[in-house]
Amino acid sequence: MAMSVFDEGIFLGRVRLDGGGHPRIVTVRDGKVVDITAKAAPTVRDICEMDDPAGYVRSAQGNVVADLDAVLEGQADGVTLLSPVDLQAIKASGVTFVVSLLERVIEEQAKGDAGRADQLRGEMLALIGEDLSQLVPGSDAAMAVKAKLIEKGVWSQYLEVGIGPDAEIFTKCQPMASVGHGASVGLHPISTWNNPEPEVALIVSSTGEILGATLGNDVNLRDVEGRSALLLGKAKDNNASAALGPFIRLFDGDFSLDDVKQMEIALEVVGEDGFRLSGHSSMSQISRTPESLVAAALGTHHQYPDGLALYLGTMFAPVQDRDGEGKGFTHKRGDVVTISTPALGALVNTVGLCTECAPWTYGPRALMGDLARAGLL
Known part of the structure; x- marks a missing residue:
């Protein structure tokens, strides 16, 4: 069997098991998804606030949940892959590529x-x-x-x-509202001109340390934001409009921010109508450094006690005509969006309406209650 990226790095994520209860904190070892949830670190946030998150995940004891391939393909009985962050704020950078x-x-x-x-x-x-x-x-x-x-x-x-001198930093969604690999992503039903935004998202601790990276889809409503930038919240923050995953790859001796800066992010959209769109975003072309974007989001001017995930923006803007010359690209329900890069794997989501995606009902209070009942708090 050929070695995959998941055999090379240190990965951190979350899954939900059938039967309810708290999400499980997982890593990947030898082609298996391994539950490493422990009282010392019952959330991804807790691990990311440690002095050495990668070292902790590497040595943490755990139990096999399922085969990795089955989890990624949505074929693992009773196991659902979630967004790999939990209590972190979800922020995004805008207009970072020419x-x-x-x-x-x-x-x-x-x-x-x-x-x-x-x-x-x-x-x-x-x-x-x-x-x-x-x-x-x-x-x-x-x-x-x-x-x-x-x-x-x-x-x-x-x-x-x-x-100009100041970067655009905005709130993409609330903590625990992002969706993971395999989930539906939502478009507001008023939108008729929209697109995926393939991005890298950095994982940042409360002290501003950049700990790792994951893939993201910053779903965008071009017509809504185009009418007025004051509608940014309506264009960007809707049910299931922020996807992250499949896992966080933590920085270690073999993977660092320098690797992120050289990533080529690939995008593919496949529609039920037979339409295909492909493109890419080159992190080497970003006009603001990742470090400067993190500094713009977090510092003495603004604190995040549970850390944050920060989308870095994209250079990809789809202009390929879909429904006629000059009409450009817009999503249709059922589009399958794949965002990938060799070091992080692939994030795959299916496009729907935010009003039809599973509603967001599991927030921080529900998580704390489940962890307490499990004796993990």
Whole structure:
């Protein structure tokens, strides 16, 4: 059997077992999912607040739950893979890549009308006439481009956070509201122009230490945000609109933030109508460093006592026509979205409406009650 990435790294995640009770904290060993839940660390948050999370997971005693392949394929009886974080805040960075930046400006100019996007894309590229990917946000050169764009009358709030001094950091969902590998992801039913956003999410402790990474789908409603940036909450934070997984890969001697910075994130969308879309996002092209994005989210200005998961943004913006020339891409119910990279595996979700996805009913209070009844608190 060929060695998989899960044989090489130290992985941390969560599963739910049939019969109720608290989620189990798991790792992967020798092709098996292993339950390492213990009173010393009954949550992923507790492990991430340790001095050496990777060392703890590597040496923790546990019991085999199921074969890894069966769990990933949704074929393990009585075992459901959950989002790999629990009590952490779920935050996201916006407009961190130049391609994404230009698409956000197009969304704004189009006022949510997907039919105008193709024409505006050409007009904006001709007007800007600068290679924004070479700009350091907040630098003198970036401020000179800003002045030029203001003079031309095309300055945008998206350009402000794309090349200005301050990063966009927003709340993607509440703690314990993210969904995991194999779950449905939700679109608000008012949206007719939307897309997946394939991203890396960093796992950060309460002290700001970056501990590891996982894959994420920052589901996006382009028409809603395009009407007004003040609708960001409606565009981004809906039931089942934040996917993470399949596991957190913790930093150790063989895997570090430098590896994250060189990742190529692949995306594939397969529709029930036979439509196929593929693309990628290169972390090497990010315009703000992961460290600077973490510092923008957490510091003396803002604390997260349970740590956070931080989506880093994407350079991928789908423009492939789906339902006719010039109409661009939008999701349809039943689309299967696969986000992958060799070091982290693959996150697979099926697109539905947020009103039809399983409602979010299991929050921190329910978790604390279940852990207490199990004698783990």
